[in-house]
Amino acid sequence: MTVDKLESGLNAVFSPRSVAIVGASSTFGKWGQLIISNIIAGHFQGKVFPVNPKDELICGLPVYRRILDIPEPVDLVFITTPASTVPGILEECGEKGVKGVVLITSGFSETDEAGKELERDIVNICQEKGLTLIGPNTMGIICPDVNFFATGAHTRPEKGSVAFVSQSGNLGLQLIHWAEQQGIGVSVFVGSGNEAMFTCTDYLEYLENDTCTKIIVLYLESVAEGSHFLEVARRINRKKPLIVLKGGRTEAGRMAAASHTGSMSGEDSIFRAVCRQCGLLDVNVPSELLDLSAGFSSLPLPKGKRVGIVTLGGGWGVVTADECNQRGLEVPDIPEGIVKTIGKYLPPFWSKGNPVDLVGTRDLDVPIVAVEELLKWDGIDAVISLGIVGRMELVRLLTESTRKVDNSISSEFLDQIEALSQQYEKMYTTRMVELMETYEKPVIGVSLTRTEQGTVRPVPGSPYSGVFYQTPENAVNVLSRMVEYRRFIDEQGLK
């Protein structure tokens, strides 16, 4: 397929003006109910047409018997009815002038020989009728930029720059759920299903030119044409970091993958070695896909591997320095000038080195001064800031018990303390983002606690966002991968 055709086909799928759902339902939990209620609850701006043979109204919308009964144009059709009904529906779609079809229905090539044949048949129909086909056996698609959430899981991440392509629907949707919880902005999600018409490589080529997408996340179990995939991936990775999890990297995983997607994944160790040669960011577990997405989509790339650490308590500085060393990052000593400047704010027994241990200070300026002093110095490429954002949680616990036990401390005063610490965290986040813009070096936060806000905290008007991981190991891992990617880009002479 030419890239032009691919692009116009998939554009219609990801930005439809009108959508029909064949098999739409008001029976709670059926696929036809999951999809239509998600599209409507997500505030899709286009038109929505439920299609089924019995009902009059679904979600308050008139129901059509067949696609051909819909009196207006339809860009995209979801099908959730049994496999045997699909060829007929596709014929109607063709007649109606539909552009794309998302085929949720399973029971095709993932089952048996008859299923394989049926899958070949429907691809033929789609090609004949000029229909772009996603799936079959897909969990759906998401495009937050146009408020289009059309999957079985009702999770709706913010719009953003990270595209997700997943060969496992179940795993892919959980990734999207995590993206929502962590505040990671999404440009597109697609569950590629059986890949009857489009492979992961095709989606990659589409995303290469998608202006919303800056980072691409892939969950793969098998790649049909490995060398073509790698050629495309290598090219795209130079412009848009490609974060890849290959399921089936061990014998046990390969066996599981074979029974899951039905195709052998081949020589995995070779595949992964080549991935690394191409500079792809291959990871071991799904949670890393999200961690890397947060960092790469929100922070400037570090120019080198020298890290400054700012901490409220010594122990966290120690374990963070350990993690940095373990992952090939350096924690250089800092010059006398910086020690003097930061020292003005601290008691005489402070650490006087890197990590900068603020010994539990309650001074609100020194955490910011310390980060800026480190960023200013050309011996540092990135800063990790521990425990400043996140401290609010401990303050809240303290005000809560103080309210209970000491009525000599006024409730208004405690309200004020809570409000101030909330404001401070917001202000601190904004300052970190401003500092990143000024010095073009990443500042990675570690909250040390589970907070209600996500990992990523956008600051309006800035290309960067505050990023606060829960643990130092997450922050250090992401930073080390950003250093690795930057080195790859530099070696390629691309920046």
Add this chain to the structure above:
Amino acid sequence: MTVDKLESGLNAVFSPRSVAIVGASSTFGKWGQLIISNIIAGHFQGKVFPVNPKDELICGLPVYRRILDIPEPVDLVFITTPASTVPGILEECGEKGVKGVVLITSGFSETDEAGKELERDIVNICQEKGLTLIGPNTMGIICPDVNFFATGAHTRPEKGSVAFVSQSGNLGLQLIHWAEQQGIGVSVFVGSGNEAMFTCTDYLEYLENDTCTKIIVLYLESVAEGSHFLEVARRINRKKPLIVLKGGRTEAGRMAAASHTGSMSGEDSIFRAVCRQCGLLDVNVPSELLDLSAGFSSLPLPKGKRVGIVTLGGGWGVVTADECNQRGLEVPDIPEGIVKTIGKYLPPFWSKGNPVDLVGTRDLDVPIVAVEELLKWDGIDAVISLGIVGRMELVRLLTESTRKVDNSISSEFLDQIEALSQQYEKMYTTRMVELMETYEKPVIGVSLTRTEQGTVRPVPGSPYSGVFYQTPENAVNVLSRMVEYRRFIDEQGLK
């Protein structure tokens, strides 16, 4: 110090009947306010006596000018006043017949020569007066069994079987906060501070005979007498698993530790190698301390390394199998009989192997049947169950949007769905715990989502608890460490 004396001294500290706080305060955020409000808000059952020279009432309690003014016996005294005031207060404590002192105050051996001398002086006073001294420079202690929470951070975990000893107060308290969030029950927490009188090794010896404590977590930066520590640790680890994080395991970490606790940590690689020889569970990052605590305190030890995996979706089965292989666990194929039994509940195209992929079933019985079938078989030592507990979160998202968009589905019906899925997760947890009792094999859950409930979910009356990690890699890591510990115990001929 003899073990008897150690025991009686520390018993008085961890189970006091009455407590005085010298430096008690109503000034929000001062140490004297943090400690007393925490003790009272935590519902300590003993008597509490604030001591300071100015106030009349603190937290509604009468304030005494000096320790000697308190008209009743005092078991334990917290001191938060400046270092220079401490010797005098200790003299008074001696006169009063106080048993233990928790010295929060800093400014001793962690600062300079004068501080070191002052610390020697106060140890002398304590020894002369028969006072048990914790600290100085400690963040306090916790003993949930008697509702005694006396630290600066107002976090109050449930009572349980895990003891925490930390050379870093800041890091230690965050661990306790995580323990609370994750539902891990705590027997004792102590921040060992400068260890003027008791070292970590002493605390270990105390915990050896503490009947509440079954698991011990240590955060170390330096060990004064390494060989004595290892001898004690080796002995105790055979009875109570000892989970250790040694800060300063790299050059950068060592430098940071030197400036934090003031003492060099010596040849770390040798120390760690010996730890492993002793079968200690050494970990790399603080979050692992919690993960292992949850598993070791809640699950039976696996007899071997063969894992059954039950999943709602294929992708998660694949990545979990990969992680198992990666960490030295096996995912054996399952016999025809089990395939048949489970197959009765599933469509014909299910995986028919291990991982058992339940292909998104909504049948409420089959997840339990699958786990039990695997446990019954003597080819399996442990089961990992993915996505069953945790699914409620996705159900809740679905009911929420259905309520908004489809008024043909009644609100009562949706309430019922939510209640049922909540009940099911509770029932499932109870069943898993019953199965663990029946088969004496661990079942480790993975929720795949951030849930409001913690990692550990106790089931009243059972020695075991449900354990649900957020990601498969956490579950697999813990399982692999349990296999390792069990092997060590077996090799020692201890079980």
